[in-house]
Structure formats: C-alpha cells, structure tokens
Amino acid sequence: MTGGRKDGRAALTPPEGETPIVVLVRPQMARNIGSTARAMANGGLFHLRIVAPRDGWPQADAYPSASGADAILDAATVFDSVPAAVADCHRVLATCPRPRHVVVPVRTARAAAEDLRDITARGLRSAVLFGPERAGLENEDMACADTLVRYPLNPEHMSLNLAQAVMILAYEWWTAAETTPPRVLMTNETHVATKGELEGFLNRLVAELDATGFLDNIEKRPGMVRNLRHWFQRGEVTEQELRTLHGVVTELSRGRMRRGRPEKDDAPPPWGG
Known part of the structure; x- marks a missing residue:
C-alpha cells in the first residue's frame, strides 16, 4: 500500500x-459502497466484489x-450471485448480526482477522460477506460460508451501518499485523530522565525547601519528602522537564536570597498542615 494523493485520489x-x-451482497445505496471503500483503504483491504447491487x-x-x-x-467487480462471487475462494466468512439455527464455527472480528492472516499466509484466497443494509445476509447467502463472524457489541443496541461493519473487520485485519506499540510516551527531542537524574533534582528540591523553612515541621517532614518523591517517581519525567524544574528552583532560590529567609511565622504552611 502506498501513500499520497493525486487529484484527491489515494x-x-x-x-x-x-x-x-x-x-457486498445486494447493497442498496451507492454512498454506502463508497464508504465501504474508504473503510477498506484505511484497513489495508483492496479487493471489492459486489453482488447484485440494487x-x-x-x-x-x-x-x-x-x-x-x-x-x-x-477495480470492483460485479456478480449476479454469492456462489459466483466466491467461486474462486478457498475460505469464506460471513458477518452475521443475529443467531442462526446452524452448526458452524463463529468468530469475533478479532479472531476472524487472525484466521484471515493465517489463511493469507498459506497462499489461500479468502472472502468476507457483508449483507444488505436493512436485513443482512439471508440463510442462502450464509450457506456459502464456512465461518460466521459476530461482533460483541452492546446487546441493547447492536446497530451498525454497512461501512462501520466493514471498518471493524478492516481495523482488526490491519492491527493483527501492526507493530505500533500500544502505549508510548512522546518525548520528541528529549528523553526520559534516569533515576539518577531524577534523584539529583529531588535532593536539590528538598535542600531548597529546607532552606525556605517549608520542611521545618519535624514530625511531618519525612512524609512530605516521601510524597514529593512518590509524585515525581510515579511518571516518566523527561530530561527537558527536569531542566525546566531546575530552572524554577533556581529562580525561587534567587528570590529567597534577595528577600532574605522569611520569618518562621511568615513561611507557607506545610502540605496538609
């Protein structure tokens, strides 16, 4: 799949x-077919077949x-019937929003995508059937499939339009082979600070707080210092953020030295005190 657009075309x-x-089996509206193509492109699916479009x-x-x-x-091709549309396929899956009285393997979209990856890796051709907008696939349509696909959605309101149904499967197909980490901290030009860098800042911060009298309450001091450490250790502070905090402490220290240390009664109250 290549990126970029020419004259608005991907x-x-x-x-x-x-x-x-x-x-797409007997789709009823042209814009739904177009939206399906959009969903397919997002998920790296390229081959569209249309059965008896209204x-x-x-x-x-x-x-x-x-x-x-x-x-x-x-590139979409048109067929008169489902059997004709899947005649050259080795495996056929069918989306099924309602229970049917059949004995057949059933997959979620995620499990279906994993199956499709395995089928494709073996050089076999697969197809997924999506039914008409109003009623979905009929029993005769599903008889052409070897596996049913059902989406585990809110049972009180399980309603998808055609493109949404295709998008869910396309998304699962794409992410089944996607290597993007599920969680990442964007640091841009900086890096996550080491524990040593963080410890250096915390030692300086505590020393400055001692100098201002903020930690003069001997009984509460250990807990206050511990809370400070927990606060900064809890997240992944970056080197750039530490530089900024060092700058804040420097300016606060300069201000304190210019004014002279405040009398104890004028010092800010300890946290929680």
Whole structure:
C-alpha cells in the first residue's frame, strides 16, 4: 500500500499475494459502497466484489463518500450471485448480526482477522460477506460460508451501518499485523530522565525547601519528602522537564536570597498542615 494523493485520489496499490476480498451482497445505496471503500483503504483491504447491487454498477454517487479510495471502486467487480462471487475462494466468512439455527464455527472480528492472516499466509484466497443494509445476509447467502463472524457489541443496541461493519473487520485485519506499540510516551527531542537524574533534582528540591523553612515541621517532614518523591517517581519525567524544574528552583532560590529567609511565622504552611 502506498501513500499520497493525486487529484484527491489515494494512491492505493495492493501488496503482492492474496488479501481478503470484501463482498457486498445486494447493497442498496451507492454512498454506502463508497464508504465501504474508504473503510477498506484505511484497513489495508483492496479487493471489492459486489453482488447484485440494487441500482447497478458503476454508480457515480459512490465516489464522493470514498474519500479518495477511488481505485478500490474502479477495480470492483460485479456478480449476479454469492456462489459466483466466491467461486474462486478457498475460505469464506460471513458477518452475521443475529443467531442462526446452524452448526458452524463463529468468530469475533478479532479472531476472524487472525484466521484471515493465517489463511493469507498459506497462499489461500479468502472472502468476507457483508449483507444488505436493512436485513443482512439471508440463510442462502450464509450457506456459502464456512465461518460466521459476530461482533460483541452492546446487546441493547447492536446497530451498525454497512461501512462501520466493514471498518471493524478492516481495523482488526490491519492491527493483527501492526507493530505500533500500544502505549508510548512522546518525548520528541528529549528523553526520559534516569533515576539518577531524577534523584539529583529531588535532593536539590528538598535542600531548597529546607532552606525556605517549608520542611521545618519535624514530625511531618519525612512524609512530605516521601510524597514529593512518590509524585515525581510515579511518571516518566523527561530530561527537558527536569531542566525546566531546575530552572524554577533556581529562580525561587534567587528570590529567597534577595528577600532574605522569611520569618518562621511568615513561611507557607506545610502540605496538609
């Protein structure tokens, strides 16, 4: 998949080998087909097949909602029936929003994506069926599939439009092979401070607080110092942030020395006191 846009069109190039085919069964609205292409492009799916679209194909109204994923719409192929659309596939999955009286493997979208990755890695061709907007797939459609896919959503309101259903599967397909760390601290030009750097700052801070009389309460001093340490140790403070804090302490110290140390009665009250 290549990035960039030319004249508003995303430069989409399928990778070598197989990737899952999205099959829209009897879609009713052109803009839903376009939105499906947009969802596919976001998740790295490139092959679209359309079974008996209500208003025929191609449809100019599909392109505005594709948000530049025109190449997917341009390459889409049309079939008269589901069996014809999946005849060259080795595995077929079908999205199923409602329980059916069948004995068949059922997967969540995440598990289905893992299966699709495995199928693709073996050089097999796979397809996923998505039903019409109003009623979903019929029993005859699902009879062409070897696996059902159900999304574990809020049972009190399990309602997705066509593009949303495709987007969930496309997202799971993409993230199944995505190496982006799930959690990261953006530090830009700086780095996370070492414990030694942090300890140096804390020692200086405590010394300055002692000098101001802030820690004069002997009974509370250990707990106050401990709270300060816990506060700074709890997060990943960066080197740049420590430099800023050192600057703050320097200016506070200069101000104190210019004014002279305040009398004890004028000192700020200890935390929590």
